[in-house]
Each structure stands twice: as structure tokens, then as C-alpha cells.
Amino acid sequence: MSTRASKRQKTDSESEPYRLIYWPGLPGRGEHIRLAFEATGTPYVDVSNATSEGVKAVLGQIDTQNQGDERNPPPLAPPVLEHGDLRISQTPNILLYLGGRLGLAPSPDQDLHGYHHVNALTLTVLDGLSNEPHDVHHPVATGLYYEDQKDEALRKAKDYRETRLPKFLDYFNRVLSGPASGGGEYLYGNKLTYADLVLFQALDGVSHAFPKRVANLRETGDYDKVFALYDRVKALEKVKAYLESDRRQKYGMGIYRHYPELDE
């Protein structure tokens, strides 16, 4: 095959398999990408969990000697999505790429408003229900053990439970109450988007980390639309089958950790 033909073929990413490169053995940020594939029945390769490449696939990407290639800068951190000759990082960026392709968001040509709002909602879920819960158990330094920053974590956990978590739940309940949701079953446009999957997964993780607090907030009834969305996504046929499969990784020492002393 000539170089030209080879190059043309490689650039035709759309027909290539999706390859997710993420740490093996935990849900983490990679879970948002897995759920997009699983909820739509889209074939994908979970490289570190399902192939002999294992963790080496991740380590090769984030090696400080990796300078990327002519069209792809190196990633700083996983998850990384490979699709043909495209190799991109950053969770919300990968979801932005997949959204229209998997029918989980409008393309910008179809609905420019929806395209950007699904992205904004996703960024806001990740801010408040993924990055902040991570920082609760690592408020000082990601490179230190939890035990070495436990005093700070106890203080931050109190603020997260009492102020930040209710603030974000209230916001998403408001989004679901507003007209752009199209009825309040899903965050935008009366249709499942990847923002709903991200909200489901992030709230699932927060529920693992703070089970008592989340149960108490649920009982208040102030966030009924958010918890109804959570239940609705969890019951989707393909999501339910995935969650019951051994492809679903267990929570462990990742973003969402259950330290009883940080809960109520």
C-alpha cells in the first residue's frame, strides 16, 4: 500500500474502532466515556481492562518523553480516546467528540444551542460532583496520602456536605425545572444526552463517598427532579445491563472514596 493510500485510510477515523485508554480496575473519569458507549450499545475497546496492553497503554501516553505526533499533542492525563488517527484527552472534550456521533447530543449543525449547553452542563457536573469530591479527600496535594491531609479533609468535607453539594444539586434541580429541559426528565431538550449520563455517574460516585449525606438530601424532597433523573438513567435497559456486568468496575481508591469520617 502506498504511503498516500495508507494516510488517506488512516485519516478516515469514522470507520475505525473506538479505543478508550484509562487506568484499569476503577471507574474514575474513564467511566463517563464507558457509559456513553454502553448506553448506546456502541462497540469499543476498553484497552487497559480488556487487552493484554494493560496499564502500559496509559503509561505510554502520559510518559514525559511522549511528544505526540503531527496532528495530536501528547495528553497530560487519561482518559484518552483513540479513533483512527485522532487521539484526544480531557473527559468533556472526548464526550463533545462522541456526543453527536453516538446520538447523545445534537451536532452543532443540528442545534447549536443544544450542542453548547450539553457541554456546559457536563463541565458543571464535573466541577461540582467530580473534581470537588476528589479534592475533599485530597485538599492539600494529590501526591500525598489521604492520611497525611486528613485534618484538612475533615474541614473540607464539612463544607462540601453542607454547602457545595446542596448548591450543585439545587442548580441541576433548577435546570430540570426550567423550560430548556423540555419537561424535566432530562437536562436538555427532553432527550437523553451525555450530560445526563455524566450527572448519573457523578451522583452515583458521590453517593458511594457520602452515602448518609446523599440519603438525607434525597429525603428532603428538595432535589426530587435530580434523583428522579438518577433513577431514570440507572433503569435504562442498556445502562442497567452494563451496571450488572463485570465490565463495570468497583469504586476503590479513585475519585470517589468512602471514608466514613468524611460523611455525616
Added chain:
Amino acid sequence: MSTRASKRQKTDSESEPYRLIYWPGLPGRGEHIRLAFEATGTPYVDVSNATSEGVKAVLGQIDTQNQGDERNPPPLAPPVLEHGDLRISQTPNILLYLGGRLGLAPSPDQDLHGYHHVNALTLTVLDGLSNEPHDVHHPVATGLYYEDQKDEALRKAKDYRETRLPKFLDYFNRVLSGPASGGGEYLYGNKLTYADLVLFQALDGVSHAFPKRVANLRETGDYDKVFALYDRVKALEKVKAYLESDRRQKYGMGIYRHYPELDE
């Protein structure tokens, strides 16, 4: 005018003025949006700083009673961009919208790789050189004063100076050394993109907060490509004129704060 005609006209966002809604009197996250307009000579209205609406424009948007409209969910926080009947939040989302329109990024049709890599690079700059420096002075709770979390801030500042800041500078130096940068003058494709403007502004803010540490890191020579990019962007004719104008807000009690005890 009939409702139908009115709706059609309002939906034609492209000919409408750009309106930035952000806190008045500080650069903050809004500065990334201002710089995109300023670097390209694009007319825009900096609503809170330049009109009689002032801070009320922000407060109206983030009011907990605001449920948005039929096509736009409410934002959780500023910056907010209004363009015709589009109203979107989240800094990287606004830049994604503006990038192709202002010539600061390829559109997805032109260059799908470039479109997503400029977004990913922007997300990574904001993670490491905007969100983390903010958390250095507010490691426990954004709702508490710095003075009430100073002990924790001193610990986190040490980690940021010694581990996190060099890690991010090293990463962007590597991106600038890689082939996708197209020569190392700009982060992607040998051309100024909004990711370069974001890197400039974030490094400018970090330099304000940690002047000694940044000067020492610059002197090592290990991050020459990053600092050369910083100098290059700062010297761009329109950027330079803007930075010298009174439209450029001064750093104060926002993301980038200079507390000498948190610097080296």
C-alpha cells in the same frame, strides 16, 4: 412584527453584538473571553464594566430563581456570553463557541483534530493554572475567608510551587516541543489559537500570585518555550494595546491573589 418573524430574526445570532456578562472590576475567568475579543479586534460589550447594568447583569443571571428560557438553561456562574438568542456559560465552552468565529481555532469542519485539541489544551491550562492556583488560597471552602484557611493554604502552596506548577509548565513545554505545535511558537498548528491566549493569561495570573517562584522557574531554562510563548502573545499589537488600556482590569481578590507568604 409577527411572533414568527420576531423569532426568526432573534435566532440569527451571528449578526448580533457579543455581550460578556462577568463580575466587574477584576480579570477573573472573564478575562479569557475579553482577550479573545481584544486580540482579534472584535467589538463586544463588557456589560458589567461598560454599561449602567453593572453587577446587576451578573446577579440576574445567577439568581437562584432564574430558570433560563426555552433554549438556554440558567448558568450556575459567570462568565456568560450572550449572542443573539444564545446565552452560554463555562469559560472553555464560550471559547469553543468563539474560536472558529473569531479565527482563533479551526472549525470542526476545517480541522477536527485542531478543534478538539485546542479545546483539550484550554481545559488543561484552566485545570492547572487557574483552578489549582485559586484552590491554593481557598483549599477548604470558597465561602470562607483566606485568613480562616491560611494554615491549609500554606501547605497547599508549597505543593503547588514545588510539584504542580512545574508539572504543568513541563507539560506545555513538551506540547510546544512536539510536532503538532508546528514549530513551537504556538501550542497547535503553528498559529495563534485561543489556547495560547488562555495560557498567556493564566501564566500572567500565576506570575502575579507567585512572582518569585515564577521568576525562579523561568531562570532554570527548563520551560523556555512556554515563557517565549508568553512573551510572544504579550507583544502582539492588539494584546499589547489592550493590556495598556484601562479596559484591562487589575488583579485583586479574585483567582490570582498575591499573598507573599504563599510565594517562595
